[in-house]
Amino acid sequence: MGFSLAAALxxxxxxxxxxxxxxxxxxxxxxxxxxxHHWTTHGLVDLVVFFxxxxxxxxxxxxxxxxxxxVVPILIGSVVAASLxxxxxxxxx
Amino acid sequence: xNITASDVILLAHASCxxxxxxxxxxxxxxxxxxxxxxxxxxxxxxxxxxxxxxAAWVLGGYWYVHYYSPEKAMILKGPWPFAHNLFMxxxxxxxxxxxxxxxxxxxxxxxxxYANAVARKLVLSVSAMVVITGLALEGAGAVIDHGVKVALxxxxxxxx
Numbered sequence: 001m002g003f004s005l006a007a008a009l010x011x012x013x014x015x016x017x018x019x020x021x022x023x024x025x026x027x028x029x030x031x032x033x034x035x036x037h038h039w040t041t042h043g044l045v046d047l048v049v050f051f052x053x054x055x056x057x058x059x060x061x062x063x064x065x066x067x068x069x070x071v072v073p074i075l076i077g078s079v080v081a082a083s084l085x086x087x088x089x090x091x092x093x
Numbered sequence: 094x095n096i097t098a099s100d101v102i103l104l105a106h107a108s109c110x111x112x113x114x115x116x117x118x119x120x121x122x123x124x125x126x127x128x129x130x131x132x133x134x135x136x137x138x139x140x141x142x143x144x145x146x147x148a149a150w151v152l153g154g155y156w157y158v159h160y161y162s163p164e165k166a167m168i169l170k171g172p173w174p175f176a177h178n179l180f181m182x183x184x185x186x187x188x189x190x191x192x193x194x195x196x197x198x199x200x201x202x203x204x205x206x207y208a209n210a211v212a213r214k215l216v217l218s219v220s221a222m223v224v225i226t227g228l229a230l231e232g233a234g235a236v237i238d239h240g241v242k243v244a245l246x247x248x249x250x251x252x253x
Contacts, residue, residue: 004215007197011190018186037158039185043150046189050196068211072218079222082190090182 002057003050004071008078010050015082017042019089099160102152107234109149110227113195116142117223120198124216127206139202139216142223146195150188157185168240172247176240184233191226194219 021028021038031041057063119138123131161181168177198219204212 003197003200004219007193010193014186014189014193039157040154042186043154043189046193050193054200072211072214075215076218076222079190079194079226083187083226086183086186087179090179093182 001066001068001071002060002063003054004075005057005063005066006050006053008075009053010046011078011082013049014042014046015085015089017045018086022089022093099156102156102160106149106152106156107231109145109152110231110234113142113145113149113191114224114227114231116145117195117198117220117227120202121217121220121224124206124213124220127213129207132205132207135206135216136199136202139199139220142220143195143199146192146223146227150192153188164241167244168237171240171244173236173240173243176237180233180236180240184230184237187226187233188230191223191230194223194226198223 021031021042028038031038035041035044116138120135120142123135123138127135165177165181168174168181198216201212201216201219204216206213206216
């Protein structure tokens, strides 16, 4: 369950980071300077957040308090929101 | 015949993406019939889906960083600039969501799915989302490719 919540958060963060990069050029330049391309940095951030949060959540006692049946709607909701968020952003940006 | 490294990498990227979708479909169907007998097969298929998406990420990322710029310039000057502005921009970021879902798949499949209805529902949902978003990305790739084609056939100076 820890990694499922980590995936939901990472997917939402991924869209938020795409918006932030497009809205704030210095962030895009900073991410480009880190690895040579903003997209490469973006992917690495997503990977670190997913596996990092997943490991942290796995060992957190509070994760057991979440109803497991709520994880699926949370994950589906995050994917739908993140996908629409990206699509609509690039339609209007 | 003139096949460049760019051609091979791009087609391998798309092929790995399709393989990832096929493997995720395989996981979905197996989980509908989850039992102790197919538990190991489900885990192998889930791992294959994750590895295929990882390969699609590395290959697509390498191609995007090293070869895409001239095609992007061509698309933007052609009659289908939205092939980059909408489809590539969305694809290059939505891909991360598909890949993360694919990486989640083998982790979620570590549960005893035949005995755990919630875990089964989770794996069915994740595998379905890998397939749906993966196929959407394949479609976006086709639009981007067509954006280059129409730019070459009908772009500035082509008289159409």
